[in-house]
Amino acid sequence: MKRAARYILFYGALLALWTLLAKLKIWPPYLFPTPWGVAESLYAGFQDHTYWIAIRVSMQRVIIGYGISVVLGMILGLGVASNKFLEETMGGLLVSLQSLPSICWWPLALLWFGLNQNAILFVVVMGSLLSVTLAMEDGRKQMPKIFGQAGRNLGAKGFKLFWYVLLPASLPFIVSGLKQGWAFAWRSLITAEMLYLSLGLGQVLMMGRDLNDMSAVMAVMILIIALGYIVDGVVFKSMERHLQNKWGLTPA
């Protein structure tokens, strides 16, 4: 109850401040939209299905892109963690590549894949692949050796060893990396969509800009934040809670 009250108080104050600033008309409405203007845009956007379509398209892309990242990243991370040569060579490259914003791949992606969905997916994968790889590598190293030995001892080998032992054993150590990878994937997607007519949320946001409709821009911004938060709060939180319950870890 207390927590809910604090939330209401905080967001109420924020909304009140916003309303006040808008009411004072320091800036013209096309520069500084009012809360109800944004609410109207949100309503209209859902009403004419623009937002539903945009959400569906964007979610589909991010799920595919992130999915590819997770699979590739786990293989890569496992390879780097278990091979000394790869670790010495590729390990450093991976870390340095992480300082590159994934949208820098956009020009190359356009040339390689053409002006289509694959170019966007490529940018999304490049955005989140490194986080997942580094998380997996780290998780594999942090994971107590004894699990691998016990697994082999009980007759697990090859893919079975990876799937039934190494992967679940390293999950608690990679879940934060997976979460970070998700955040990167989501940001990369929106950025890429803003650069190209793509039906996604990023494009709807740019449409608002082109029409000089800041209410629409803010409405989409709120949608992007909300979706990112929901996935983080629902999918990853429940995954973490599940792991904590199984392993008997206390929440940090």
Place this chain on the structure above:
Amino acid sequence: MSTNAQSVRGFPVPVSPRMPTRGVKLGPVSVDHVERDLSTRVSKVGLSDICLSYRTQAGERLLALDHINLQGRAGEFVCVVGPSGCGKSTLLHLIAGLHPQTSGQILIDGNPVQGPGTDRILIFQEHGLFPWLTVAQNVEFGMKMKGLPKAEREEKMRHYLRLVHLGKFEKSYIHQLSGGMRQRVAIARALATEPDVLLMDEPFAALDAQTRDLLHDELERIWSETGRTIIFVTHNVREAVRLGDRVVLLTFRPGRVKSEFPVSLPRPRSLEDPEVALAAREVLDELRDEINQSLEAEYKVGIKPHIEPGDEQ
């Protein structure tokens, strides 16, 4: 759990060559003597001239195990004792096939060991269970890897959990169990793959004395019920004498077999039996002597050997 202890104490002891009804035979004896004693039994585990050396980070070549020769007969309970760092745990890992030896041969039923196999299951000191699985799933794990059908797995899982008196904990996760219960799950999980040989790497070292006493009783009972060959590594001499048909003493680095002590005390035994204490004393004397020698040789000073003689009252 206390009721279990009662029934275990009263467990009827089958009369077998493994369990002579009386008589204390002690002192280092030649290998010949041991072989004659157990000559009716088939060799289950055979280690011949096992050497293991590895390179340290400084680049030196270090000999960890030096020409180990050891026979474990079918159904025999062999305890291996030695100071920490003598390579006794490593020896178990070699038998389990988790690491290759540098030279020598390990035979199981006459066949050389090549990698891990479910005919030998290793029970670790701790943390060997999978925390992401329930107790039942842990016990079923080996059978699942073997590809056994679900119904059969469940039946065996129940059987072995009952054997270690944990029938009610199928659905628990590992972190919800006490240390003693965890090791019993580990024993059930090992037995469920129906190995011929159980390799136990100081499985009770991290437990409190009461729990350990109880598990000694349970292990002795399970061993006599299932007839498995057990190779049990410990630094606790009293524990070794309490459990083993034979105690094999390893030297400090490099690990060599120093001597073997057949233990023909009647079963079931107890850690508090004066005979056990007496026998442990003899093994301990030789062990301490050995450690002092090797330490003096290495450091040229008499450092107190790092061994735990067990619960000597």
